[in-house]
Amino acid sequence: MESVDWRAKLGAERFGSDFEYTHFFVRDAGRNGLLGYTEELTPHLVFSAYLQGIFPWYDESSGDPVLWWSPDPRxxxxxxxxxxxxxxxxxxxxxxxxxxxxxxxxxxxxxxxxxxxxxxxxxxxxxxxxxxxxxxxxxxxxxxxxxxxxxxxxxxxxxxxxxxxxxxxxxxxxxxxxxxxxxxxxxxxxxxxxxxxxxxxxxxxxxxxxxxxxxxxxxxxxxxxxxxxxxxxxxxxxxxxxxxxxxxxxxxxxxxxxx
Missing domain, CATH: 3.40.630.70 (Leucyl/phenylalanyl-tRNA-protein transferase, C-terminal domain)
Incomplete structure (x- = not known):
């Protein structure tokens, strides 16, 4: 895969120079596709995730943390x-x-x-x-x-x-x-x-x-x-x-x- 530069560039085009790109380690995803969780959920974080084939999916009503997924297969x-x-x-x-x-x-x-x-x-x-x-x-x-x-x-x-x-x-x-x-x-x-x-x-x-x-x-x-x-x-x-x-x-x- 390419370096992170093009991802940061896309983020800057959408959010401006203050875009904060977050790198996820997709190889850490489990067999069910679950990569990990965060308490934080921001537009910058979600956009960073999409740029890496990752998306948030969780039950907000249960009080669970934000779960991040990269399924295999897709x-x-x-x-x-x-x-x-x-x-x-x-x-x-x-x-x-x-x-x-x-x-x-x-x-x-x-x-x-x-x-x-x-x-x-x-x-x-x-x-x-x-x-x-x-x-x-x-x-x-x-x-x-x-x-x-x-x-x-x-x-x-x-x-x-x-x-x-x-x-x-x-x-x-x-x-x-x-x-x-x-x-x-x-x-x-x-x-x-x-x-x-x-x-x-x-x-x-x-x-x-x-x-x-x-x-x-x-x-x-x-x-x-x-x-x-x-x-x-x-x-x-x-x-x-x-x-x-x-x-x-x-x-x-x-x-x-x-x-």
């Missing part, structure tokens, strides 16, 4: 291997929703924290995590995608974007297919801008349906060291907005003109 979704089901593609062609990017980050992450999901009895997204990711959003590191039904937020997702890697954190849906269709549009825009990899971190059934697969930790870290310093070839917000507008236009019912 569950990823290479953009050029994504295959959406026909039913999902068909839905998007007639979607009742409008879509935006970075229009309601706080509302998206709050919904991700509180909307019930089958098979889950709680959430890892506590107030502390929300504050951290909102701070990363303010620095252009974390992004949200929203699906709207009129003025109501019907679904969405958020994650961390560094270079050509998007680390998907969480998704929610209040209405049918809202979150999934928002993700599909994001993938289109991300790929058009030169995005290469979506990091799902651990296995999820939904991402597996789209082509997600496990790779070794060492392979993932090699990919990250190559992709994180690279910049997207397009303006993600602009490209997403254009694709979303085209989708909304295409899904509108057509009326015959009077002869």
């Amino acid at each position: 569950f990823v979704l290479p953009v050029n291997e994504i295959r959406f089901p026909r039913s999902a593609v068909k839905f998007l062609k007639h979607s009742p929703y409008t879509y935006t990017i970075d229009a309601a980050f706080f509302r998206v992450i709050e919904n991700c924290a509180h909307v019930y999901r089958a098979g889950q009895d709680g959430t890892w997204i506590g107030n502390r995590m929300i504050d951290i990711y909102c701070a990363l959003h303010e620095r252009g590191i974390a992004h949200s995608i929203e699906a709207w039904h009129g003025d109501e937020l019907a679904g969405g997702l958020y994650g961390v974007l560094i270079g050509k890697v998007f680390c998907g954190e969480s998704m929610f849906t209040r209405e049918s297919n809202a979150g999934k269709s928002a993700f599909m549009l994001f993938v289109k825009a991300f790929e058009k801008c030169g995005g290469v990899l979506i990091d799902s971190q651990v296995y999820t059934e939904n991402i597996a349906r789209y082509g997600g697969r496990n790779i070794s930790r060492s392979a993932f870290l090699r990919m990250e060291s190559e992709l994180l310093p690279q910049k997207l070839s397009g303006d993600l917000r602009k490209v997403f907005t254009e694709i979303a507008a085209e989708t909304v236009y295409a899904s509108r019912p057509r009326t015959e003109s009077a002869s």
Whole structure:
């Protein structure tokens, strides 16, 4: 892997010259992926972790310390291997929703924290995590995608974007297919801008349906060291907005003109 210089450079670009890069020893991660814990949780620390293929994941409500993870294997979704089901593609062609990017980050992450999901009895997204990711959003590191039904937020997702890697954190849906269709549009825009990899971190059934697969930790870290310093070839917000507008236009019912 490369020296720490490019990581410090990326941090300085986002946080300024006072960025404090923290080096983690990924080789110390246990078989389950747990690397260690800290009492501290700051935007600088979280960004440093993402630059090394590490992420925080813990139960804030239990009073546990912040746990840091680097799973082996790592569950990823290479953009050029994504295959959406026909039913999902068909839905998007007639979607009742409008879509935006970075229009309601706080509302998206709050919904991700509180909307019930089958098979889950709680959430890892506590107030502390929300504050951290909102701070990363303010620095252009974390992004949200929203699906709207009129003025109501019907679904969405958020994650961390560094270079050509998007680390998907969480998704929610209040209405049918809202979150999934928002993700599909994001993938289109991300790929058009030169995005290469979506990091799902651990296995999820939904991402597996789209082509997600496990790779070794060492392979993932090699990919990250190559992709994180690279910049997207397009303006993600602009490209997403254009694709979303085209989708909304295409899904509108057509009326015959009077002869």
